[in-house]
Amino acid sequence: MDVSGNGHPAPTSAVEQVLYEVKKTIVGQDALLERLMVALLSRGHILVEGVPGLAKTLAVKALAAAIGGQFHRVQFTPDLVPADIVGTRVYHQASGEFQVSLGPVFTNLLLADEINRAPAKVQSALLETMQEQQVTIGRETHHIPRPFLVMATQNPIESEGTYPLPEAQVDRFMMKVLVGYPSPTEEFVIVERAIAPAPVTQAIVDPERLIRMQAQVEQVYVDPSLIEYSVRLANATRNPAEVGLGDLARYVSFGASPRASINLVLAGRALAFLRGRDYVIAPDLAELAHDVLRHRLVLSYEALSDEVTADMLLTQVLAAVPAPVPTGTR
Template sequence: MDAPVEQILYEVKKTIVGQDALLERLLIGLLARGHILVEGVPGLAKTLAVKALAGAIGGQFHRVQFTPDLVPADIVGTRVYHQRSGEFEVSLGPVFTNLLLADEINRAPAKVQSALLEVMQEQQVTIGRETHKVPRPFLVMATQNPIESEGTYQLPEAQVDRFMMKVLVGYPSATEEFVIVERAISPDPMTQAVVDPDRLIEMQAQVDDVYVDPALIEYSVRLATATREPASVGLGGLTRYVDFGASPRASINLILAARALAYIRGRDYVVPQDVTELALDVLRHRLVLTYEALSDDVTADTILTQVLGALPVPDAPMRKAAV
């Protein structure tokens, strides 16, 4: 594991118990310039994880609690008229930060959710006629509660597709929960910045140099294609469950995330396990299922597990040939 990555995780784990998969995915998002959608019941330290990560990288952290009465200006900012000077000034919103937590994003109407689209994709916000860049690095982590449907709005498919991964967070084990309670009644440990945003940008550039064998790119494309055409991999029985398969953004993000995972694990090349390990997180939110899937209790993970089992994993050399 890369030394700075190890230091970041060590600092975050002073505060967070367990949640290894979530922390690893958050780091992947930072290193691969992606955004993370997290689904889990309340009280699982999702907010604390992002806050601790922001502290470890010396970055800014803002949290927005999404509610039905939120308006786009509450997210991106607006122009404010100053009567004394007779001029408009731009008041920047909370998206101008390094780590933004969009808490319970599905509680706000589509207009507010869509306000995040430009900043998530382009890392900039247009207010009036002016365009403003957000700080780098920039990561949006959005949470949604799976156990309540009253007072929530379904995320538009266009926005869901902007998230690199959707991570499902479960309950801690009994041992982990004991440690959580123990820490809760002790003084809060201070999270120290072990890197700064400039160093993180350098790490992002190093991730860009991680080698990906063309066989793995082909595998990721075949995986995304198989979600659109299950019959092409001998899974014709799944066709009635899938309205729309994963978009090309899925195969792109699968490779980008796999490069970051390889870097976290101390390699300068991607192996097939990096791709297969992240496939569910990258693909699950990109499938649009039919009502028949809902009635038969078939989930995106059920379909993806079968697709992964039907596709042979590449066994070609994964290292770049020596020059």
């Protein structure tokens, strides 16, 4: 195991140990766990879509324990109000003064379960906190603890009693990850672990160590050609005819915003760091493209009628936009 000068595990080794520790509890969600680490290291947030019972809550809880951070879960319901998320001022009769009661958003990892079940006012309160990393209650501004990650979930099989996230708000999430069912072999292991005593997740790093790792991720080198590649991918969703995909234009009402290009590069740096490199390569961006772009496409009614999904369109865009050829590493 590599060890840095201060006696801590080297960054990549520390990340691998965190994932190994979480996988003692979680089975078969490797892609989700990796994307959670990418979001943590690049200071982003994740929207997860999957049916109930796929260990989404357990994954975030185990990750919080492995990084020695706080974990809060909020079940979003139609009667929720913003104060239930961010906190409020409470009057204490004995002292005759108002005191601030901070909400569950003041944590390191927050699970916003079924975010689309709460009205827009509550969704906006959370998304503003994600963007600004602070909350103003009365005349006082309170900063959210660092590191801070929001994982919001949506149930794809129910629409009754839901308030879909507006496109402008969905755009605030760095990635949207689709979680599927486990394989029969994985499900066997899941059941086996469920009937055995639950393992205790050990803290591998602490929040301060993770913050230093985030700073190291910011030093990962991104070649200008890769920035250009991310911009071309995002632009191809807005103007598919420019990459020879004019027939796709009827399926896309609005393409990805510039925030998509930014987040693709930021996530690419974190993925390169996870893979033990101090430079980004084109496959890093291509691997993350679906997760970063899929929720940023606004599809037309024609796409809905033809059963065309965002992932289908992105697969064609990735094939049409040539990746830069590496000329050597730094």
